[in-house]
Amino acid sequence: MTLQSKKVYIASSGFYALVDRAHQKYEHAAAFFRYFGIENYTLYTDILTINNTYNRIYQEISPSLAKDFLRTIFLGNINIIYPEEGDFKAALKTLVNYQSTELTFGQSLMAVLANRRGISQIFTFDYLHQLFGQTTFYLPI
């Protein structure tokens, strides 16, 4: 059995699915976060992902819950990465050079930030583009 890293990068869809109980993947998201908690994983996210999640909660659920989300994220034990100018430039370069037009700037930036911190697993419910050898995180069942 291969030894897996305990570092996981959380994408916006992961956070949103946990908050929204009407979401198709709500149960999945809850199970994933429970697993991260039990196994003491080190979780990472970036400020852009937090902003995207905040906006989505604000628009689709409620502004007060969106505010609670922000408060919780900044109080909690999830490591927040603040991109620098070089990260943005690298993300833009990746976006321009990638063949698929479906890659967004947010996804590109996430891939760059994860790569620069040696994080190879991303927890997302969206399609994950094959950048820097990163893979989607699955529960080892």
Next chain:
Amino acid sequence: MENLLNVNQAAFILKVHPLTIRRYINEGRLKAIKVGGNIRIKESQLLDFNKDFSPIPPAQRIFKRKIPNAKVFNLDDPLFRLKGRGASLTLSS
């Protein structure tokens, strides 16, 4: 006119590999000019480089940065208080 050196000559003077010289130029640590598509280094720039050279402190390095004292996620995290707190009215995927 000032004496110009090519990459190999500069590497020989500094006693490093020519690729190291190219890296220094790419990183902007050593100034160079292009003459007919070839890299040339002014002798005065090389002497200045020798004088002013100092390694980049680790804090400024970009790649493979580590977050000091990374926090570990646990079951007491306040994020669990948000679990299923809202329900959107639209069907989301």
